[in-house]
Amino acid sequence: MGLNVIALGGNAILDTDPTDNGQKQVVAEAAKYIADFVTTGEKVVVCHGNGPQVGNLLLQQQAGESEKNPQLKLDSCGAMTQGSIGYWIQNALANEFLKRGQQQTVTSMVTQVLVDKADPALSNPTKPVGPFYSKEEADVLSQDGSVYIEDSGRGYRKVVPSPMPKAIVEKEAVQALIAADVLTVCAGGGGIPVYQEGNQLVGIEAVNDKDFSAKVLAEDVQADRLIILTGVDNIYIHFNTPAQKALTEISVSEAEQYVSEGHFAAGSMLPKIEAAIDFVKSGENRTAVITSIENLAKMNEKVGTIIHK
Numbered sequence: 001m002g003l004n005v006i007a008l009g010g011n012a013i014l015d016t017d018p019t020d021n022g023q024k025q026v027v028a029e030a031a032k033y034i035a036d037f038v039t040t041g042e043k044v045v046v047c048h049g050n051g052p053q054v055g056n057l058l059l060q061q062q063a064g065e066s067e068k069n070p071q072l073k074l075d076s077c078g079a080m081t082q083g084s085i086g087y088w089i090q091n092a093l094a095n096e097f098l099k100r101g102q103q104q105t106v107t108s109m110v111t112q113v114l115v116d117k118a119d120p121a122l123s124n125p126t127k128p129v130g131p132f133y134s135k136e137e138a139d140v141l142s143q144d145g146s147v148y149i150e151d152s153g154r155g156y157r158k159v160v161p162s163p164m165p166k167a168i169v170e171k172e173a174v175q176a177l178i179a180a181d182v183l184t185v186c187a188g189g190g191g192i193p194v195y196q197e198g199n200q201l202v203g204i205e206a207v208n209d210k211d212f213s214a215k216v217l218a219e220d221v222q223a224d225r226l227i228i229l230t231g232v233d234n235i236y237i238h239f240n241t242p243a244q245k246a247l248t249e250i251s252v253s254e255a256e257q258y259v260s261e262g263h264f265a266a267g268s269m270l271p272k273i274e275a276a277i278d279f280v281k282s283g284e285n286r287t288a289v290i291t292s293i294e295n296l297a298k299m300n301e302k303v304g305t306i307i308h309k
């Protein structure tokens with residue numbers, strides 16, 4: 001039993017049906033697994049992605065733009081998706097606990113995350129957002145100056161800047177909620193990237209990687225375990241090739257070796273494994289697990305890819 005930060009992938013929330021109901025349904029399924037896990041006595045803080053959703057919101061903003069209804073910027077869109085996805089998760093979890101007759105307060109918090117204004121990542125877009133396109137579609141769409149990359153064999157996606165998260169601004173609030181046994185959803189979409197200018201926090205047009213933000217969150221709240229839930233049961237070496245091999249339990253040094261050999265795709269699996277490595281190295285008795293949500297309540301059966309010291 002311990003404190004777990006769970007990072008839930010945006011691609012896991014927007015599965016095949018991008019409608020409001022489609023995503024709510026996926027989140028309702030996820031809520032069952034999270035509630036099962038909590039029922040085993042584990043404490044949980046939930047962080048979630050927003051890549052598909054914030055990209056879709058940008059498209060909606062563009063499509064509906066007029067002088068009286070201008071497009072909102074990426075930091076505001078990030079906040080909007082934190083709100084909507086946070087609502088879906090808190091609603092689904094609260095309903096799940098109600099159904100089970102279990103007393104558990106759930107909330108979600110719009111969270112800001114400090115980044116460095118001079119981070120070179122701000123001028124080099126790498127974070128995939130929005131729908132997947134064919135190469136031909138991406139070539140046409142990139143004529144407006146936006147950048148599209150191939151995303152893990154799944155198609156082409158627009159990429160936006162993604163600075164490295166440094167600290168959770170509302171860390172004390174999250175700690176207070178954990179102490180009060182409130183199941184908190186926070187740092188959604190990696191949190192809204194802000195930088196400090198004098199005594200002010202200023203939003204940046206970028207999307208943080210939620211796996212890195214979840215790692216910072218896990219360190220800030222002194223979690224025992226970082227659990228990164230995504231579309232695969234395990235991470236693989238030689239992924240998507242005939243030599244593909246699932247990794248079960250690996251040490252940080254083995255993980256670092258695989259990273260240096262280039263086994264993990266940038267913008268998808270690489271940030272997860274890097275976040276896991278950093279978290280495990282950040283303190284004593286810390287582990288990280290990368291797996292699918294279906295494995296969440298089976299954590300004690302050593303499922304997924306476990307990374308330890």
Ligand SMILES: Nc1ncnc2c1ncn2[C@@H]1O[C@H](COP(=O)(O)OP(=O)(O)O)[C@@H](O)[C@H]1O
Pocket residue numbers: 008009010011012049051152229230231232234235236237238239263264265267268269270
């Ligand atoms: N080496 C690897 N092992 C496993 N999955 C990988 C690997 N490299 C890339 N991937 C892909 O990365 C995906 C997870 O990234 P992504 O879908 O972007 O994350 P999220 O679930 O946070 O939205 C997996 O579903 C898989 O398709």
Ligand SMILES: NC(=O)OP(=O)(O)O
Pocket residue numbers: 008009010011048049050051052128189190207208209210211
């Ligand atoms: N913000 C973020 O990392 O989202 P995804 O997990 O959806 O990529």
